[in-house]
Amino acid sequence: xxxxxxxxxxxxxxxxxxxxxxxxxxxxxxxxxxxxxxxxxxxxxxxxxxxxxxxxxxxxxxxxxxxxx
Numbered sequence: 001x002x003x004x005x006x007x008x009x010x011x012x013x014x015x016x017x018x019x020x021x022x023x024x025x026x027x028x029x030x031x032x033x034x035x036x037x038x039x040x041x042x043x044x045x046x047x048x049x050x051x052x053x054x055x056x057x058x059x060x061x062x063x064x065x066x067x068x069x
Contacts, residue, residue, distance in 0.1 A: 003036035007065050017057040018064075038062045 011022035025031045028048075032040045041058055050058075 003034060004041065004062065004065050005031060005033060007068075008061060011061075018061050021054070021057050021061055 005025060008018075008022045008025055011018045012026055013019065014022065030044070032044050034040065038059070041062070042055060045054055045058060
């Protein structure tokens with residue numbers, strides 16, 4: 001897995017919100033493998049009924065991901 005999903009996978013052992021998101025993504029067989037755009041992942045979480053808090057965690061994680069790119 002490359003891109004954001006691959007980057008996120010490094011946080012599966014971290015306590016806290018980003019770790020929760022990483023574990024959820026790792027356990028989700030439908031987690032998108034691209035395109036590598038925030039909208040891809042936002043749409044996926046929204047279609048799964050994610051809370052506003054989960055979407056905020058995603059946005060924060062995306063900001064960290066893009067800051068390191």
